[in-house]
Amino acid sequence: MSREVKIAVLGGGSWGTAIVKMLTENLDTVYWYIRNTNAIEYIKKEGHNPNYLTSVELHTEYLKLTDDINEAVKNSDLLIFAIPSAFLSAELDKLNKPLTDKIIFSAIKGIVPETGLIVGEHFHEKYGVPFENIGVITGPCHAEEVALERLSYLTIACADKSKAKLLAEHFDSHYIKTKISNDIIGTEYAAMLKNIYAIAAGIAHGLGYGDNFQSVLMSNAIREMKRFTKRIHNIDRNINRSAYLGDLLVTGYSTFSRNRLFGNMIGKGYTVKSAMMEMNMVAEGYYAVKSAHKIKSKFKKKVKTPIIDAVYRILYEGKNAKKTIKELTDKLD
Ligand SMILES: NC(=O)c1ccc[n+]([C@@H]2O[C@H](COP(=O)([O-])OP(=O)(O)OC[C@H]3O[C@@H](n4cnc5c(N)ncnc54)[C@H](O)[C@@H]3O)[C@@H](O)[C@H]2O)c1
Numbered sequence: 001m002s003r004e005v006k007i008a009v010l011g012g013g014s015w016g017t018a019i020v021k022m023l024t025e026n027l028d029t030v031y032w033y034i035r036n037t038n039a040i041e042y043i044k045k046e047g048h049n050p051n052y053l054t055s056v057e058l059h060t061e062y063l064k065l066t067d068d069i070n071e072a073v074k075n076s077d078l079l080i081f082a083i084p085s086a087f088l089s090a091e092l093d094k095l096n097k098p099l100t101d102k103i104i105f106s107a108i109k110g111i112v113p114e115t116g117l118i119v120g121e122h123f124h125e126k127y128g129v130p131f132e133n134i135g136v137i138t139g140p141c142h143a144e145e146v147a148l149e150r151l152s153y154l155t156i157a158c159a160d161k162s163k164a165k166l167l168a169e170h171f172d173s174h175y176i177k178t179k180i181s182n183d184i185i186g187t188e189y190a191a192m193l194k195n196i197y198a199i200a201a202g203i204a205h206g207l208g209y210g211d212n213f214q215s216v217l218m219s220n221a222i223r224e225m226k227r228f229t230k231r232i233h234n235i236d237r238n239i240n241r242s243a244y245l246g247d248l249l250v251t252g253y254s255t256f257s258r259n260r261l262f263g264n265m266i267g268k269g270y271t272v273k274s275a276m277m278e279m280n281m282v283a284e285g286y287y288a289v290k291s292a293h294k295i296k297s298k299f300k301k302k303v304k305t306p307i308i309d310a311v312y313r314i315l316y317e318g319k320n321a322k323k324t325i326k327e328l329t330d331k332l333d
């Protein structure tokens, strides 16, 4: 991959905005697809995203903004997707260009609901993108802290390490450090699962459980994540690394977490619909738990996942949150 690789960011939410900020520290051309034309006009005029990370000053002189996904794709070699998983299929349906010659990096932390696949596999199966051209941007990193230029670590995973390294160089800055990994499958599943555990943490908090319980929940969550990822892709991985445990902790404990906030509202008695309406943001874990529940039901040898089961029952079977978390407490150690 050449050093002059042309990059497009797809998605105008918090994470897309943070990625654009990070890349324009190093690159003087970044294509940026945002579906909202008014937001594009505002960014061009004011240099800020009107809806997400509104305080971030954007280097508009380096940005090629477009509301046409095909224009961004046509002009770029490497595409970074930061569209919530629930909306990815609908956005990809707008494509009239093949993706087979593109390098695809997913910054999405979820499962594509329509196919039940992690994002990398979705691009491989549905769009014929070879695995060596597929990567993941992950790690414990909140868009809000990138906005504040607080030191953050990203893990860039790709089967072809040279591609991961080159992209990592474009992210590195005085507030971003990057690590390389080739565990695309494990990091993607871990990123999806930690959102479910953060919802559980939020529900418990909303119900009045304290820090003592939260630490037990997180301790059980990392072991559950280890069992799940091992069943999916059994390689020798250190689950305590930042891309797995680190990401779980930031989401489980941070006040910036969308998933924890969503869970907190559920614990306080909001319905799913009203909790979603309160947020201008997307809690990926809501969609992830449905997919994770379906995936685990297909495992030939069963895996113990009491936290996923509890969150699924609360969000999709209408079970009482207080009673379900109480039952969960008896299954944790
Ligand atoms: N925010 C973070 O700190 C962060 C960090 C790492 C990864 N991620 C991941 O990045 C992805 C994007 O999340 P985000 O935080 O930018 O989202 P967000 O919650 O900040 O914003 C919601 C996004 O969803 C889009 N959206 C809403 N309805 C839509 C629809 N019907 N069709 C298409 N798009 C629609 C909005 O335009 C916006 O881009 C998610 O998978 C998330 O897990 C986020």
Ligand SMILES: O=P(O)(O)OC[C@H](O)CO
Binding pocket: 109, 139, 140, 141, 142, 195, 198, 247, 250, 251, 256, 257, 258, 259, 260
């Ligand atoms: O922490 P959340 O729930 O906002 O999710 C966003 C990112 O996945 C954090 O890594």
